[in-house]
Amino acid sequence: MRIVFHGDNAATFSDNFAALVDDAHDVRVLPDVLTTSRDRDAYAEADIIIGGRFQAGLPAAATLRLFHVPGAGYDAVDLDALPAGAVVCNCFGHEQAIAEYVLAALLLRHVPLADADARLRQGDWAYWAGARERTHEELAGKTIGLLGYGHIGKAIAARARAFEMQVHVANRSVVAPSPMVDRSYALQDLAPFWSSADFFVVSLPLTAATAGIVDSRAFAAMRPSAVIVNVGRGHTIDERALYDALAHGRIGGAIIDTWYNYPSPDAAHPMPSALPFHALPNIVMTPHMSGWTSGTIRRRQLTMAANIKRLVAGQPLQNVVRPARTAAGR
16 A cells, blocks of 8 residues: 655654554655655555645545545545545544643643742742632532533543533533533533533534534623633634633633634744734633644554554444545445
């Protein structure tokens, strides 16, 4: 098999990948922009492409058998433009890292370790036990609302439960109460969900149905102390509505990891939004880092290698986004 890793992000998963597929295949790493005829030919002749995007302008790859996204999101892949004979798969393995990010971010709001350390180095015992005015908050007893209950939502729920939190879920399909879920809502009826929790974590994929699903009505329904966390896709939260809610103090704060603007070949260091979120005191901003750990990379490598072995063996693939299309089924 001719395996191509296309682009800088995909190349991250290429280290030692040949060994995972028994060194039996031709593995090549290509840049994001295929400027040479050699690179374009390698792409066009690939049996397997590992990459995060596909659109018009890329070589046709007529013999392609598998297009594997090295992550969960495939909104940059034009499924209709891919060769009909190719199976499209994605992979997860990031839920452990993202769940740790979410709990770490919430804990940092409640346990002021950095501030306590900085103050004590100056002889300031501001958080010393023994007086009510020096207490800090805890997560136990708080309610976390999970907008989306897939791999990420389930991993967060398990960890939130370990911290003795209540777990509310809003999902495409209603989730039955369980040891992990106290209350469930449908995406079609979110009004009561928005008033039910102290924290909200958005982990939905970006689709026509989820774009802007967190809007000004959602923020108006939230408690004034509510905190929203986005680890899904930036545009699932309406950009202006989020900024206004924070700027006018309608909610307590936000922790945003997925954004509205991203680096590109033409702009290597853009601000993550056209709006001045960076000037607000009640937001924590991170650069889409929540799932990016060595553990995520290794788990995704193993998923992709296993799928390639399944393809060679003629076995069903895992995490199929779009099956191969026969001439009759196009």
